[in-house]
Amino acid sequence: MATVAVTAERENYLNQEYGIRSWLLTTDHKRIALLYLASITFFFFVGGFFALLIRLELLTPAGDLVQADTYNKLFSMHGQVMIFFFLIPSIPAVLGNFLVPLMIGAKDLAFPRINLLSWYLYIIAGTIYVHCIVTGGVDTGWTFYTPFSTAFSNTRVIEAGIAIFIAGFSSILTGLNFVVTIHRMRAPGMTWSRLPLFIWAMYATSIIQLLGTPVLAITLLLVVFERAFNLGIFDPTRGGDPLLFQHLFWFYSHPAVYIMILPAMAVESEVVACFTRKRIFGYNFVAMSSIAIAVFGFLVWAHHMFTAGISLYSALIFSILSYLVAVPSAIKVFNWTATMYKGSISFTTPMLYAFGFIGLFTMGGLTGLFLAALGIDVHVHDTYFVIAHFHYIMVGGAVMGYLGGLHFWWPKISGRMYPEGWGRLAALLVFAGFNLTFFPQFILGYMGMPRRYWQYPPEFQVLNVLSTAGSTILAVGYVLPMIYFLWSMRYGKIANDNPWDAAGLEWKTSSPPPTFNFEEAPEVTWEAYNYDEIPAPAEVPVER
């Protein structure tokens, strides 16, 4: 590959056309993936900036860095930006968009123009939201709880609600596209049992997006109506039930956690298989556990409401159902671990992220057991224990998965290798910084520090200082990849078509792939993860 002269570069999706127009009007799923990559990276750093301000404010017990109202807006917008504008589109809209057609041997997604529309919806939503931020922001918390959001907040709730409503439709259209593509566009021979586990998990994710997101959409719309037109559906002064909002909201927003974590699991299955050079242990169970998570994920939402005033009996029902969804998650962790047994493991950057993912997801999942236990949840609900728990899942899980996947497929996306040494350093920084940031929050939570507190009693300070210290390391860990990815686009070593010697259709086409993905229409005659048929490289080709 080093012999390939730069001038003889093959035609691919990146160099086929040039100019802004060729990007903004593209229907190529790979280009749309890159459009998403750029836009969600922007929102990731916006949300990250809010997070840093939050951590800096919490350095001291007194509220002294920003005003209380500003602080409330910061954590509200941190949550909304990170969830609706970064995490939910992150892996599906970037890696999924890029990889789903490649992995199943299709020329594109089923509806390329709808795919572009979905990006434009996202951009419209993002623009409205940015406008909301710069003109005053919103202070309802990411949860929009009524009646605070409908009758008491005097910030830009309507604007934020509409932005998230539109972003929801972007997410629905992505999911719809994936389901249709996976059903209708598979290459000859690509049977369901030959699908990469990435596709299985993406399919499960799409189901949640399709069936959950509309409920959030209508809920936010009703909140907007209530503010704008004085309807009274959630209004307690007119006999409305504020818990109804919470039921509707969590019907989406709990499964939304799985929209974020299932794609990360999808990435891990690919990465672990490649860098242990083995078929994933228990393929069927891992595939089915994705579907099980998607279905059971819809049955547990009221475990966010154990202290909210729901009936005792429904609390019992939702608690027991919550434990059901823990089982498929556990199955996945056990299977990844078992895959490493008698493997041939190499420690590339994606694999380091995978190790980190498994460790952090395990801790996040196990603390989920604490929260599903009714008696304990009463004490730790709405404290920093919950904050730590879901950051272990969403940052320790979803973001680690996203970064790992981005490194793993970067050669395919850009045709260049990222600098492996820097990659490993960043992975270690993220892991260390993450734990330092969020582990103290478990203790804080059990000590009783409530979430969304602008000022706090002084006895909580030590742990908060630790957490803030960790967040700065985490920030460095996040900025590094952005720098070296940009650097590698120009200066990185040219990647060959399959730099990791990985199985999977996406590695059988050139890097970067041509516009219609494959020079010749592929026909699949092999099982997924046929690592026994691919000779293992003696050493992983890494640049030091």
Next chain:
Amino acid sequence: MFDNFPLWPIRASTGAGNVDALFIFLLALSGLMCAAIFVMILVFATKYRRRRGVEAEQIEGSSALEITWSVIPLGIFMVIFAWGAVIYFHERTPPRAASEVYVVAKQWMWKLQHQEGAREINELHVPVGRDVKLIMTSQDVIHSFYVPAFRIKQDVLPGRYTTAWFRATRPGVYHLFCSQYCGTMHSGMIGQVTVMEPAQYEAWLSGGGTAGSLAASGDSLFQQLGCSTCHRSDAQGRGPNLVGLFGHPVHLEDGRTVTADENYIRQCILSPHTNIPSGFKPIMPIFQGLVSEEQLTALVAYIKSLSPPPAGGQGGVSLAPKPQYPKE
């Protein structure tokens, strides 16, 4: 054992120990799980790291293993569920003879009133060893009453009552937090719970110089609003006799049967026509907007005082006549 452990909140109620016990159990269990997985990963990562000439061994999977590691965790989960549920059940069912404190939350302040009449703001004084039931409502948005030392937390909702209870076990001053985000000064909506020895508590209570018990002020309000003209205690009134009503089932005109709890009484005052007891006419005026939350709590306390708690309470008088409902 953990009382002096700095990373552990103080345990100051009877329920706190139960929560901590399950927490410690889960901590041990999770620690064990984490350790097992991390050690396995570490061992595999070193033992099977990539070497020249060593190929990975392809293993398809094992259904027996899969079922084992699904069923065993599920079994453990069910134990945790049952344990957690028992604690929760205990937390959510206040003893009937508990003394009551009415809590009205508003942005950003806690207003509390004792059964005996003492009023407090952002402070709650309770004696050691007495069951205290909190009957809470909010004037505006959702708040949440959280005392970490008691391990209790309950959201306080506008438009209805929610309850929580505890029995304090050790004197001291503990945090009271609002744990449901409620606006600008959410983090300022804090207070303290002072647990005192009973003797001190009595002294505190008598030093307050308050105007009679909550039920008594409810009584005078009851006369003042003219409730007593219809709700007479002799079954001759146009409204139901309220003596002995609380805690008993009520047959409604539309066929439902509900238990007369705080929320039922609240709703009957604010919006009487949705819950007409069978045999009565819907003639009571709507009091929504005419009584404040505090007045409402006084009325509820008064109506409850007409039905003394059964055995276990002071005196245990259950001679009060059962509610008399004229039959059609």
Next chain:
Amino acid sequence: MSDSPIAVEQHGPELRHHFVDAEQQRDAASLGMWLFLATEIMFFGGMFLAYLIYRYAYYNEFAAGSRSIDIWLGTINTAVLICSSLTVALGVRAAQMGKRRLLVTLLLITIVLGLVFLGIKGVEWYQKFEEHHVPGTSFNASDLEKPPYSHGEIDQRHEQIYFSLYFAMTGLHALHMIIGVGIFIFLTYYAWKGRYSPKYYTPVEIGGLYWHFVDIVWIYLFPLLYLIDRKPLR
């Protein structure tokens, strides 16, 4: 599903490049529309949940509110929508058989029926504005007649919840109708231009699926909002 790059040359202009053949394209479009309708079910489902809970809790007010909206207009509107569904179904049939003129005529009738529905809906809404039955500060439901067997006067607060749901549900349904009319204007234009043939009529078909779905939503909204309790007064 045999695929060869040469096949690209053989298909008509309506087959998009990334599909293997017309059948794959049509199956994809149809599945896509059905999945979209599934999301729509959940979208309206949120409001149905709210409706279910409040109707159970505030039955009297719901009954009284239901009596106050015009059952004649509601029934006529239901009939109008059913007729439009018929014309859509016949339109798809006309497209299947390649009858261009008939297709255009049927699509135009559908659009007219859709607009009639929206017009009648507008009249109903206007009545409610006139009667001060729109939730908000000027809401006044004291003129509502009490349903039989009701217990007492109407609670103005709870009555607002009924009308909130009435406006939210019919409003969002009407929004879907407006979008539907928009889609059908496009379909009519392209049908007139002769784009659809017995080999390629997928847009008519999936546009029709959408229209029928909106009809079905109304089929449920009609009894839920208009027919709660019309029993004669004692």
Next chain:
Amino acid sequence: MSEHVMSSKLYYTIWITLMCLTVITAAVSFVDLGPFNTIVALVIATIKALLVVLFFMHVKYTSEKLTKIVIVSAIFWLFLLLALSMADYATRFLS
């Protein structure tokens, strides 16, 4: 999907049935059937919806199982939303 071209007679039959059911459901609402008023109204609505889905939307004639799976799962999910929420509301007193 259906290549099947259905006879226009069938469409007219379905249409007449739907119109009749509309009149019936409106008329029945004036008759006092106690709690059955609601049940009758919903049963009629469901019959009408089924007629539209099966004939106008061609589901009866489609060879595609997936369409049916999508419909059934959407209804099932709606049922989950309603049923699990009602598990709460049915067991607490709504104020």
